[in-house]
Amino acid sequence: MNRTVKAYKNNKQEYAEVKIVEGVNCISGEQERLTISKGRVEKISSGESPDHDSTFFGPGLIDIQVNGIDGIDFNDITLKPEDVLKATQYLLSKGVTTYIPTLITNSDENIHQLINIIVRACRAYPLVDACVSGIHLEGPFISKAEGARGAHDLKYIKAPDWEWVKHCQEISGGKIKIVTFSPEWEGSSAFIHQCVSHAILVAIGHSNATPKEIQSAAKAGASLSTHLGNGAPLMLPRHPNLLWEQLAQDKLYASIIADGFHLPDAFLATAIRTKGEKVFLVSDATCFSGMSSGVYKSHIGEEVMLEKDGRLSMKNSPGLLAGATKCLLEDMQYLLDRKLVELAEAWKMGSVYPASFLGYPAPGIAPNQAADLVVFKINQKKKIEVIQVIKKGRIVFGG
Template sequence: MKEYIGIHYRTGNPVRFKVKNGVILDYSDLTGEKSESLPYIAPGLIDMQINGYGGIDFNTVPVSEESIIKVTSMLWQEGVTSYLPTVITNSDENIEDIVKTIAKVCEENPTVNRCIAGIHVEGPFISLEDEPRGAHQKEYVKRPDWNLFQKWQEAAGGRIKIITLSPEWEGATDFIRKCKEQGVTVSIGHTSSSPEQIQEAVTAGARMSTHLGNGAHLMLPRHPNYLWEQLAHDELWSCMIADGFHLPDSVLKVILRTKQEKAMLVSDAISFSGMEPGEYTTHIGGKVVLTPEGKLHLAENQKLLAGSVQMLKWGIENLVHQDLCSFDEAWEMASVRPARFLNLPQQTGLNEGAPADFIQFIKKENQIHILQTVKDGKSVYQNPV
């Protein structure tokens, strides 16, 4: 049994608790005691959209078992204790192969299995139109196919927990209903759907919006349009990329105010996340630049983003720095709320009887410096500095 003391991320008061068998025990509030030298302590971060990290891409086949293990451990240094590896639009065979590999690692590696809270399949049942389709390859985009999805789910050992699709396709409503019956969350994204189609999707059981405000047309009708429609549906939880590059502060503010407790953060991180600034070549041959400011753009046009590379703690820092919400609210958008949405045990946060998934950190000039990451009561990362 080990004891931990730190400043509670939400209350600002020092707290003490013990950990045994991966569970928080003997939790006590130490209000009134000195806390100047104590680190902060907060629930582990949960990222529902990780495409890759540290030069490893989950969507470039073959994906090795070693690469999944490596990404899982590298994410600990970012405070991420649970995540959903995200498989985007690809050939039917490649998607099957990727989810099968992820499932195999989970079956053989208990630590990775506890960190991977499911698989997020983003596509290929998305819009064919160029702008909302984003970087997804058009040749593989198709209408929702239940038999095909079942084949992927079988290969994944039932681990596909979220699928992003566009409800503009014929048959999408029936597909959504079947997903709901099987406990798979349908998220609306990369869509050019009409308001009526959005409504039908929500009625059928769609529960989330994938990186709302991105994967959309550059020009939309003033109203109605699919962004307003998703904001207006109280049933939909909304994910945001809050890195300061993908969405302007005004849009982040509107989503926060509209969705309130149903606003969540994702990184949507790609393989260049965690790498040093510089010029890189993508697997499809394109040149991209990662700037010292943290922005990834096409080499030939710095106005065009080439993906997301900043992790959840960066999004938390940005929201607080721009005075869009409090620190504890930003943190919960990346931890407790995703856990609640996914119905994970971590949704209880830092409380007696909760899983011992937490991090210790300090804050310097609005930046979060992680000192230690604890998963299932075991220290999986300690800052060497």
């Protein structure tokens, strides 16, 4: 792999510009040489046949649901713009070149404050602005039902309100990208129409909706099931139920958490086979992702227990998960380890498919597309080992 050349300063951090990336395209399986110019892929040419020690590359990963990472909580009002920069740098080290900070149900005042902090971070740090694709509001228009609402605070849950979302959009300067809500509320179809007509994607999640309500939501323009299989009542009828209905709706993409804790392999396999190119990975990572095992206090005021294998549970109710701690790359690795998909498909589930949902061209795999790339090896233990991460043609992680 040949790279180099010019460096530029971005908030006291120097990033080298890349001219050439060469290796096995992990999606096509072909040895390729990418010529990069002005942050975009200019040319793709064939290389020699790959060998077992090959360097691989793939499109930068896209995570549309990140609540926090490595000790930084996007839902804690003590958040600072520099924290968002640190979170961005950590995510880049894990191959995530595009992400969407996710704000869960909270008071209006806190949500507005957190939006403002993220916007300030984007203005202050070009690297953050390049990587943050928008803001995901997961709530407050979700189900009040036990189980379905998950860890969301009951006292802040309310009915869908377009004027509320419109105000958040004004505060954000147009950065609200996704709203996750439950279509069990009266007036849901009209709410979806308003969001979609203003270029905001609508997802179904933390829901106790009936199959008919889900059908109506998809018809009105909802386009995603947020972390399908989670954020649902603990007990469901065999059929019909909201999981089968969301799997059956061709208009709905499905995001899934493949960390080995949130969903059993059978459900992962079913979702992958059913949805095909409309299923993709989200980490749903919390601030505990990247941290050492131990007992911590969460921003919602309860203690959580992080185990060595990454399982996060409520300390006083260890049977209940308290969020996710694995990054997108680890979720991809889980799919590979369990032989649920091959490398090409796992990588597309972390990059190409979420890009399609967002309406973006897949990064870094065709001429004139943004050179957002992850260069990696498969080590002796058959694990993905990131060597270098490139954002818009510049090395943002690795040598």
